[in-house]
Amino acid sequence: MTGAPVIIADGLSGKNITHVPIGKKHFSTVSVAGDIAAADSMIVLSHFKGHIVSGFGGALKNLAMGCAPPEGKRAQHNARPFSIAEKCTGCGSCIEVCPKAAICIEKGTSVIDKELCIGCFECMHVCTAHAIDIDWVTEIPEFMERMVEYAYGATKGKEKKIGYMNFLIRITPDCDCFPFSDAPIVPDIGILASLDPVAIDTASFDLVNQQQGYTDSLLTTHHHKGEDKFKGVHAQTDGFRQCQYAEEVGMGNRAYDLIKI
Ligand code: SF4
Ligand code: SF4
Structure with a gap:
């Protein structure tokens, strides 16, 4: 104190x-x-x-x-992550942690809306399939x-x-x-x-x-x-x-x- x-x-x-x-x-x-x-x-x-x-x-x-x-x-x-369709299992864990609802699942894999994304990287952290990456x-x-x-x-x-x-x-x-x-x-x-x-x-x-x-x-x-x-x-x-x-x-x-x- x-x-x-x-x-x-x-x-x-x-x-x-x-x-x-x-x-x-x-x-x-x-x-x-x-x-x-x-x-x-x-x-x-x-x-x-x-x-x-x-x-x-x-x-x-x-x-x-x-x-x-x-x-x-x-x-x-400045950085925005992207998802790698070949690795994504469509589990949805990234959607649950995204504070801006910037991720959705399309055709079984995740898609990140870069306009909504604020680059907090929380999705990267929870993706155990390593399907989210950055440049x-x-x-x-x-x-x-x-x-x-x-x-x-x-x-x-x-x-x-x-x-x-x-x-x-x-x-x-x-x-x-x-x-x-x-x-x-x-x-x-x-x-x-x-x-x-x-x-x-x-x-x-x-x-x-x-x-x-x-x-x-x-x-x-x-x-x-x-x-x-x-x-x-x-x-x-x-x-x-x-x-x-x-x-x-x-x-x-x-x-x-x-x-x-
Ligand atoms: S957490 Fe990873 S594997 Fe699961 S939906 Fe998101 S990108 Fe795909
Ligand atoms: S970096 Fe943050 S805001 Fe952008 S998609 Fe991932 S969890 Fe959502």
Whole structure:
């Protein structure tokens, strides 16, 4: 219990929005929750865990998605999945989880309406037949860059006045936004603190990968120390792109010193 008040930073209807100019590759302006933009400083608390598309989620992803109103979240999710008719069994599990009713069954297989789809990827996660996929080569690197540009916008104007804490505890294979979770993929590591969102995510990523992965988890490969654990859950992900691009846009530095307290 901290006793701190809960404030819905974009308002109860998600309409309290400040448009922040950033002038980057994908966005000239980003939509930031109004009370985040108005704050003088921030403490950003993030649970470090896996993600089906971005590999992992830490401080950068928390800034990007956590500080964006609905229109900003939609703007970041550029990728749209497609179904593979030859693999689809027509089981309908994807239809049940789709928040936008964007999937239907036609001639025994699923069809995704890209106009309705918001790119939340929940259908991909539940499809045990691996019949839903995305364009990993062209759409996913851009998705990561769009996220980072939103993170940049959320910090703009208070760069030296933000503290970050990453919780490397119960490091689960998937995002906390899913309505379910799974067993951790590596042992608990601890809590990291930094003033640099790029350094803290880089250090978190490295520390997770230095662990021996649990065999009784969703990790199917990459169990050994030094291997990318998040690729061991979702083989095509490359989460570190977040840190590289965040350094490129000037959010921080991938170099870090670990000081144990
Ligand atoms: S969950 Fe997969 S197999 Fe089932 S209908 Fe959807 S795409 Fe097809
Ligand atoms: S990505 Fe999300 S919104 Fe799009 S079809 Fe899948 S579950 Fe529905």
